[in-house]
Each structure stands twice: as C-alpha cells, then as structure tokens.
Amino acid sequence: xxxxxxxxxxxxxxxxxxxxxxxxxxxxxxxxxxxxxxxxxxxxxxxxxxxxxxxxxxxxxxxxxxxxxxxxxxxxxxxxxxxxxxxxxxxxxxxxxxxxxxxxxxxxxxxxxxxxxxxxxxxxxxxxxxxxxxxxxxxxxxxxxxxxxxxxxxxxxxxxxxxxxxxxxxxxxxxxxxxxxxxxxxxxxxxxxxxxxxxxxxxxxxxxxxxxxxxxxxxxxxxxxxxxxxxxxxxxxxxxxxxxxxxxxxxxxxxxxxxxxxxxxxxxxxxxxxxxxxxxxxxxxxxxxxxxxxxxxxxxxxxxxxxxxxxxxxxxxxxxxxxxxxxxxxxxxxxxxxxxxxxxxxxxxxxxxxxxxxxxxxxxxxxxxxxxxxxxxx
Numbered sequence: 001x002x003x004x005x006x007x008x009x010x011x012x013x014x015x016x017x018x019x020x021x022x023x024x025x026x027x028x029x030x031x032x033x034x035x036x037x038x039x040x041x042x043x044x045x046x047x048x049x050x051x052x053x054x055x056x057x058x059x060x061x062x063x064x065x066x067x068x069x070x071x072x073x074x075x076x077x078x079x080x081x082x083x084x085x086x087x088x089x090x091x092x093x094x095x096x097x098x099x100x101x102x103x104x105x106x107x108x109x110x111x112x113x114x115x116x117x118x119x120x121x122x123x124x125x126x127x128x129x130x131x132x133x134x135x136x137x138x139x140x141x142x143x144x145x146x147x148x149x150x151x152x153x154x155x156x157x158x159x160x161x162x163x164x165x166x167x168x169x170x171x172x173x174x175x176x177x178x179x180x181x182x183x184x185x186x187x188x189x190x191x192x193x194x195x196x197x198x199x200x201x202x203x204x205x206x207x208x209x210x211x212x213x214x215x216x217x218x219x220x221x222x223x224x225x226x227x228x229x230x231x232x233x234x235x236x237x238x239x240x241x242x243x244x245x246x247x248x249x250x251x252x253x254x255x256x257x258x259x260x261x262x263x264x265x266x267x268x269x270x271x272x273x274x275x276x277x278x279x280x281x282x283x284x285x286x287x288x289x290x291x292x293x294x295x296x297x298x299x300x301x302x303x304x305x306x307x308x309x310x311x312x313x314x315x316x317x318x319x320x321x322x323x324x325x326x327x328x329x330x331x332x333x334x335x336x337x338x339x340x341x342x343x344x345x346x347x348x349x350x351x352x353x354x355x356x357x358x359x360x361x362x363x364x365x366x367x368x369x370x371x372x373x374x375x376x377x378x
Contacts, residue, residue: 021047023127024308025269026110027338030054030061032127033095033111034069040093040113040125041152044161045073048168063097063111063148074153082147084140087117095148096124098139109144178310180324180336184245187321188238193296195234197350200226200258222265223341228256228352230362242292242354245323251362254288254355258296261303261349267341269308272355273326273333286359287331293322293353300347309336316349331358 021039023032034050037043053072057065067077082090092115099109112132116123122139124132158164188196203226228235239250261267272291274282293305295316305314305322314322326337341349 020125020130021127022130024311025306025338025340026128027061027269028308029110029127030066033113033125034066036113036125036127037093037095037150040115041156043073043152043156044165045156045158046161046164046168048164049158063095063146066095066111067148070148070150074155076151076153078149080147080149081145083145084136084143087122087136090114090117090147091149091151092116093150095150097144097146098126098142099144100142109142114147178312178336180310180334181307181312181314182323183314184321184323185317186319187241187245188294188296188319190318192234193294193318196228196258196352197296199228199232199235200260200350200352203227204258204260223259223261223267225257225259228258230255238352239354242356245292245321246290246356248356249360251360252286252357254357254361256352256354258350258352261341261344261351263344263346263348266343269306269338269340271326271333271338273337275333285361286357287327288355289327289331289358290323290325290356291353292356293324294351295320295322296350296352297348300344300349302343302345303349304342306340306342307336307338308340309338313342316351 019039021032021035023029031050031054034054035047038045038050050069054060054065054069057068059065059068063079067079070077080086082096094114095111096114097109097111110126110128112127113125114122115125117136120136121133122136124139126132204224205226206224230236230239235256236250238256239253242253243250272288274288295318298316298318300316303316305316307313307324314320324337324339326334328334341351
C-alpha cells in the first residue's frame with residue numbers, strides 16, 4: 001500500500017530527480033541508508049551524529065543496530081521477516097536487506113530504503129546505485145525478507161541542528177589535505193617493473209583473503225598472486241629500498257607479493273591490518289602495520305586504488321609506490337586505511353606489495369615452514 005505522501009517521492013524516483021546521499025564504499029552502506037532515510041523523512045539529525053553514534057550500537061552493522069539507533073532518536077520501529085505477499089501492504093518507507101549477487105554467506109548484502117510497491121514493481125533507493133525501479137520478481141531474487149518499519153516521533157530532531165549543520169558544511173569547505181596516503185613516483189624503473197612481472201608470471205595462483213586467521217577464496221578478491229622470495233638478489237634489494245622508505249629494517253617485511261588483475265577483476269574495500277579474529281596470528285608474527293603498494297604497469301583502464309574515507313583515488317602509474325599505514329599510534333586499525341583495488345575495465349593490471357609487520361618476519365616459523373598466505377592488497 002502506498003501512502004499519498006510518498007507518491008511524489010516515487011515520481012521523483014522514476015525520473016531520478018530526487019537528490020540522494022551515495023555511499024562511498026560497501027562498508028559505508030548502513031550509515032548511508034540511514035542518512036537517506038532521514039532525507040526522505042526530512043529529519044533534522046546531522047550526518048556527523050549518525051557517523052558517530054550508529055557504529056557504536058551493539059551489533060553494528062546489523063539491522064538490529066540500526067533499530068536501536070533509530071529508537072534512541074524517538075523513532076517507533078518494528079523488525080519483521082516478511083513474505084513477498086506482505087510487500088504490497090507495507091507502510092513505506094522501510095529499511096530492508098538484499099543479498100549481493102555473489103553472496104558467500106547471509107551477511108553479504110546491502111541495506112536499501114523501500115519507498116513503494118505497485119503494478120508489480122518495487123521502488124527503492126540503493127545508496128550505492130541510486131533510485132531503482134525493478135520488477136518484483138527480480139527484487140525477490142536477492143531479497144532477504146528482513147525488514148524494519150520506521151516512524152519518526154515528535155523528538156526525532158537534533159538540538160541545535162542548524163548550527164551543527166552549518167559547522168559540517170564549513171568543515172567540508174576547509175577540510176585539511178590528507179597526509180595518510182603518500183605517493184612516491186619512480187620508486188621502480190620501467191625495467192625493474194618488467195623484471196618483476198617476468199619473475200612472477202609462472203608462479204601465479206588464485207588470490208586468497210584472510211578471515212579469522214585463515215585464508216579462503218572469495219569473490220571479493222578475484223586477482224591472481226605470486227610470492228617472490230628473498231633468495232634472489234634483485235628481489236632482496238627491493239626489501240632494502242622499502243625499508244629505507246619506511247625507516248625500518250628489511251627483516252620486518254613479509255614476502256613480496258605480485259598480483260595481476262584481468263578485465264573485470266577487483267579487490268573490494270578491505271583493511272590490510274589483521275583484525276581481532278586473527279589475534280593468534282598477531283601475537284605470533286606481528287600486526288601488518290604499513291603497506292607499500294607498487295604499480296608495475298599502467299597500460300590498462302580502471303584499477304585505481306580507492307581510499308573512500310580519505311576521498312583519495314590513486315591513479316596507477318608504472319614504477320609508482322603508494323605508502324599507507326594500517327594502524328594508528330595505539331596499534332588499532334585505522335578506519336581511514338580501508339581501500340579497494342577498483343575493477344579493471346580493460347587490459348591487465350599488475351602490482352607488487354610489501355607489508356610491514358611490527359615483528360621480525362625473516363626466519364620466523366611462518367616464513368620457513370609454510371608458504372606465505374596470499375594476503376591483502378589492492
């Protein structure tokens with residue numbers, strides 16, 4: 001059922017004229033969908049408040065965490081597991097969860113904002129894709145059924161909203177230049193890049209990702225990778241060059257890894273640092289504190305390295321080194337270090353990566369007793 005007040009929203013939806021707030025990356029989705037919910041309802045709560053309070057809710061980024069956040073701002077909410085038949089009878093807008101096409105488990109998906117359903121079509125806002133008008137049958141293919149009905153209350157407004165919103169706008173205008181990602185051009189010569197690519201070519205295997213201290217194949221990382229050991233004098237010299245760049249010792253670097261991305265391959269947004277699920281790994285072999293990413297070629301389209309929190313997108317250039325730190329001064333994962341290797345649109349992208357640990361890697365049991373697990377790079 002459609003409320004009359006939302007008919008205009010749906011009309012704007014189909015014409016794509018309604019302004020919406022896009023998510024900057026997949027992990028930003030819960031924040032973005034709540035911001036858009038507030039936009040549709042004309043709720044005066046600042047983005048800063050959403051970004052500060054919502055991630056602190058128990059269970060974040062679950063639908064339950066969003067429910068708790070909204071209730072803290074005087075929203076009435078009702079969480080339901082709906083059937084397709086109930087879609088027509090909803091009071092819109094509502095939040096719901098849809099699975100990704102290549103979902104590997106029940107958590108691989110995105111929240112969207114439902115705004116209406118009529119004439120066998122569903123109308124919704126996906127913060128990563130914009131307004132969508134699709135047949136209900138297509139929507140049901142990825143719909144989880146998990147839905148949150150929401151209604152703002154009399155106190156769903158932030159005190160001093162106008163003043164806080166003006167402060168947000170002023171900050172964005174005068175935002176300081178980021179210094180967390182640094183670029184070092186000509187770190188490698190074209191000849192050195194070619195040499196590394198030739199050495200890696202016969203060694204490539206499907207790249208893995210790390211979860212809970214173990215490695216797995218994943219549709220989120222679709223590249224091929226190869227480890228280049230230190231027993232080659234040329235490769236060994238690169239460790240020393242990286243150590244000089246980061247003012248450290250070469251023994252702290254993991255084994256250098258090359259990775260190649262064909263057309264349409266990517267590595268979605270992720271952290272290089274190991275999380276709390278890899279605590280045994282961290283205690284034994286150290287945290288991955290910094291990354292040196294090397295572009296070995298640039299004759300391809302796409303494949304930029306994207307840092308959404310910093311609004312930085314690095315263009316590949318042969319021989320270029322990109323340096324970023326994965327943890328803060330207290331050793332905690334730096335949220336700003338999240339990044340992605342964007343899809344290659346045409347051609348083949350090849351990179352090499354050096355990860356710096358905070359414990360000596362050379363001669364560790366991990367290096368000597370089993371191959372380095374294909375770790376995380378973009």
